[in-house]
Amino acid sequence: MRCGVVVFPGSNCDHDVYHVLKHVLQQDVTFLWHQDDTLKGCELVVLPGGFAYGDYLRAGAMAALSPVMGAVKRHAEAGGLVLGICNGFQVLLEAKLIPGAMRRNQSLRFLCRDVYLKVERTDLPFTWKLREGQVLRIPIAHGEGSYEDSAEHLDALEANRQVVFRYVTPEGARADTDPQWNPNGAARGIAGICNPGGNVLGMMPHPERCSEPILGNTDGLTLLAGAVEAGSQVLGARR
C-alpha cells in the first residue's frame, strides 16, 4: 500500500517510520514535503515525531499551518487514514483534525521511557489487529504530552469512544494520577485518540520504536501492520 511520511522542518522520526513501513512491512513509502499541497496518492499518511519548527511557541503549532496540512485535511475528510505519532499527534491537535490540546508534562521535564497502554478500541483500521483491553509496552519521548480539554469535551470524547489508548499499569489498571504509569499527567490517562470517523489517530507513544525483534520489543508492529493492511482493504474497496 502507498504510504506517505510527512517531513516538516524539524521532524526527526520521519526516517524511523519510513524504515518500519518500508523494510519491516514491505510497503511502498514516500516522503511528503511540508510545502507541497499534495499527498502523491498516498492511502496512509503518517505525521512523524520530532520537533517541527523546533516546537517553538507550542509543539505542532507552526507545522499545523504548513501547506501540506491542507491536503492532509482533505484526505482525512475523504476518509483517508492519518496517523499522528508524538509530534504528529500535536500537529493534528493544533490543526484541529482531532479535538483537545497538548500541554507540558506535569513534571515539566522531557521524559523518555517505556509506558503501558491499554487498547480501548479494536474496531478501528489502526487497531483491528489488537485485542480489546490488550496492554502494550511502547516507548514515549516527549516534553509536551499532557492531553487536555474541558470536562464536557472529555465526556463527549469518551461518549463517542474516541479514546483509543490510555496509560495504565502493566496489569492494565487505570492509574491516572500516578506519574509512574500516567507519565505526563494527561487528562483521564489519555495517550491516543481518534476523530469521530475513526480514520485519524493521534498517539504520543512511538510504535515505530518497538517494531523489530532486535530492539527487544515488537508491540508497535501490530498497530502499524494493522494500519497498512486496513489501508489496503480501503484501497481494494475503492477499486
Added chain:
Amino acid sequence: MKARVTVYPRREILDPQGKAIRDALSRVGFAGVDDVRAGKSFEISLTGEDPEAARRQLRDMCEKLLANTVVEDYSVELLGNEGGRT
C-alpha cells in the same frame, strides 16, 4: 509600533508551571505569595501606524498562531513606539 501579547492558560485549566514556581518561591522564603500563573509574553514590532488595524491584526495572530484557544486566553496591548520594558 510596539505591541505586547500576553497568553495565559485558561483559569479552569491547571497550571503546573505556575504551581511549581509558587512552591519554589515559598521554598526560598518568599512569604505572602498566594498564587502564580505562568504565561507567555510576546513583544511584537509592527510597521503599521494605525492602532485599530494593529489591534485587529494582533488578535488575528493570536487566534491563528500565538494562542491555542482550547486551553489559553490572550490579551493584546499597544505600547507605542518606545516599547514598554525597562
Added chain:
Amino acid sequence: MKARVTVYPRREILDPQGKAIRDALSRVGFAGVDDVRAGKSFEISLTGEDPEAARRQLRDMCEKLLANTVVEDYSVELLGNEGGRT
C-alpha cells in the same frame, strides 16, 4: 495585590523562539511584522498591600528565581487588585 512580572531574553542575545515566531507569522501572511521577542509572563498574587514593599519583593524574586539575569532582563508591574488580563 496582583502583579505581573515579564521576563525577556536580553537584547543582544539570540532569541530563536522569537525569530521562529516572526518567520511563522510572515509565512501565514501577516505583513509588517518587523520583530518578535518571546518571553515569559508571570501573574503573581501577593497578600501584602504596600506597593513599594511588593516591588522590592518582586525584583528580589526575579533576581533569585524568576529570571536568569545572565541571559534575561525582567520588568515588574503592579496591576492593583483586579488583575490586568481580560
Added chain:
Amino acid sequence: MTVLQEPAVNAETARSIGLTEEEFERLRKILGRDPNWTELGVTSALWSEHCSYKSSKIYLREFPTEGPHVLQGPGENAGVVDIGHGWVAVFKMESHNHPSFIEPYQGSMTGVGGILRDVFTMGARPIACMDALRFGEIDAPRMRFLIDGVVRGIGDYGNCVGIPTVGGETGFHRCYNGNILVNAFALGVARRERIFHARASGAGNPILYVGSRTGRDGIHGATMASESFDKESEQKRPTVQVGDPFTEKILLEACLEAMRTGAIVAIQDMGAAGLTSSTFEMAGRGGTGLLLDLDNVPLRQPGLTPYEMMLSESQERMVLVARKGREEELEKVFRRWGLEVADIGEVTSTGRAVLTWHGETAADIPIRPLTEEAPVYRRPVAAPSDLAERWRAPEVPQPSDPRAALEKLLATPEFAGKAWIWTQYDHTVRTNTVQGPGGDAAVLLLKGTPAGLAMTCDVNPVYCYFDPRRGGAQAVAEAVRNLAVVGAEPVGLTDCLNFGNPERPEVSWQFREAVRGMSDACRALGVPVISGNVSFYNETEGASIYPTPAVAMVGVIPNLSGLPEATFQGAGDRVVLLGEDRSEFGGAAYLRLLHGIEQGRPPEVDLDAELRLAKLLRSLIARGLLRTAHDLSEGGFLISLAEACFGRRPLGVRVEVPLDGADLFSESQGRAIVACPPAALDRVLQAAAEAGVPAREIGETGGDVLEVRSGGETFRAPVAGLHEIWSTALPKALGL
C-alpha cells in the same frame, strides 16, 4: 572611511586579549609591522590554548594514532574509523566547561551543538551522543541549579535535533564545586567513500556562509578591552552563546543533502573563534589563501566591527568552499531548507588571508605562520612534593555491617542510578538503540548489517589525582572492559583532557603523566586515539580540579544476536567471578564515601590481564554462552553484584565469595561478573582457564534477595529494598 573606536595596539592591549609579550613580538616579526586590532584579535584567537594546543601538543604526540581501522586520526574536525560493511564511524568529544558553569543550560546546549557539527561537517550522519559530566557536591552553592540546567540543556538540544543520547558518565566531587565539567561526545556514520575534509583548495572557488546570522555572542573577553573606548559599552558586553537546535537540525539535513551534490570542495563548522578558526584552518590545511569580504557576512544586528565578526561565536553556522560555478545548486538546497546563504569571499593561492570591509583592507596576514606554525610550549613540569605521602597506603576500617555499607553507598549520588538524568534524554530515537543508558556500554544497531556499535565513557578522577599515570591507564582499561562485556572489540577512542592551569608545574606533570598512562594502555590494548580535546585552566581561586582525562571509546560487535545484559536475566543462572581479587583501596570509593578517607596509590592496572579478560569476554559472548556480563569498577564487587540485580524485573542472587569484609569493596581492576545457564558453566570455566583468567563459580541467580556468604558470615538484603534506595537516591539528593 569608517573610523573604528578600537584600542591602540601594543603589548598591553595584546596581553589584555591573551597574547604574551613574546607572542606579540612573534606576530610583529611575521607581519614585519605592527598588527592592527583585527589582526591582533585573529591571532590571539588562533594562538589561544583552545585553538593552538600550544601547551599540550608535545605530549599529545605520544598517543598512538594509527591502527588497522583508522582512516583519519587527530587533526580534522573528528576522527574516522572503518567499522566494516562499507561504513565508517566518525566521532569526537569536546568540553564546554566554562560556559556551562556561567550558564548551564545554554552552555551545555551549545556544547552538544558544537560536537554534532564537528561530526556532520565530515559528511557523517550523527546517530549517537554521550555526555560525561562532573559536578561538585550537590549541596555546594548553585550546584542543584547547575545540574538541572546542564541536564536540561543536553536533553533539549539532542532531543530536538533527534540524536539519541545513549550513554555518559556522571560524577560528583568537591574539586568541581567551582568548575564543573561538561564533556559532550557525538558519533556519526557514513559510507566509506563519502567522507568530507576541511581543506580549502582551488583558487577562485567561492567561500559560502550558511546558517544563523552573526551576533556578538561569546566574543572572547577581548571586547571588554575596547569598552572604555565605546559609547554603548553595555550593548557590547560579550554575551552568552545561545543554542538553536532547530536551526542545527535543518543545517544538518541541508549540509548532508548539499554534500551529495558534489559541489562542495571543503566544509567546516564555525566553532570556537568562529569565522577566524574555520576559515584559517581550512586554508591552513589546504595551503591556500583567502579573500573575505566582511560586508557580506550576515549580521543579526548592525554595527559589528571586523574584529567582532571574526571572533563572534554565534552558533549554528557553517562555512564551505564551493566548486566555482556550482554555487546555485548549493544555494538551492539551503534555501529549500529555509537557510540563509551568503557568498563571503574566495579561495586564493597567496597563502594570505585578506579581509576587506567598507572598501578597505581590514586585515592582511599570512595563514600558515598563524595556524600550522603557531607557538608550542614545553611548560615546566614538577611532580607534587608530597607524592610519597599521597601514596601512603590507607588504613582500611572493616565494615561492621556489609549490608549497611552497601545500602549507604547505593544511596550516594556517585552510585545512585542515573535514570533521573538519562530519562530526560531521548535515547531511542533513530531506532538503533539495542542497549541504551543503564548498562555498561551502549549498543547500537548498524542498520542493514548484523553488526553493532558499542560506546562508553570512563575516567576516575580520584585515581588520576593520586597517580595520573595509573589513572590515565585505568580510564582506557575500564573503557575496554565496558566494551568487552557487550562483546565489542575497540576500534578507537576520543578523549577530553580536563586539567588545571598548565603554567603550574604540577598540572603540566599531571597532564604528561596522564597522557603517558593513556598511551601505554592504548598500545597494550590496541586502541588508537583518533580525536580529542584539551581543556586547561579548570581552576577557581587557584585550586585546580582533579586531573580528569575523560575517555570515550567505540567498539564493534560483529554480530548482535545473543548479547548478554548487564543484569541477571532469570533464575537458575550460574554466576562466575572473573579476574584476580586483591585488597586495593587507594582512592577507593568505600574509603572516600563511607570514611572520608581519600588516600593512597590507586589500584594496579595489569594491562596484560585486562587484555586477556577482554578477549575472553568477547569470545564467550560471541559463542552465545553468557546471559549476563557486568564489569567491576568503582565500589568493587558488592556494588557490581547489586547493580546486576537491578534489571527491568529486579532479581535476587545467592553467592559465596572468598572476599572478606572490606574486600567486598576493593577496587582491583580487570574483573567482571558473568552469569550463564548451568549447561554452559563448564564451557565458561574451561574457556577462562585456557585464557589464563582466574574464574570461580560463586553462586546462582534467583529469588528476591541478595545473599552473600563471605568469611563464614552471611548477609541478606531484599533486592526490592536495595533497588528502591538506588533508584530514588539521585532525585532525593536533588530535592525533587
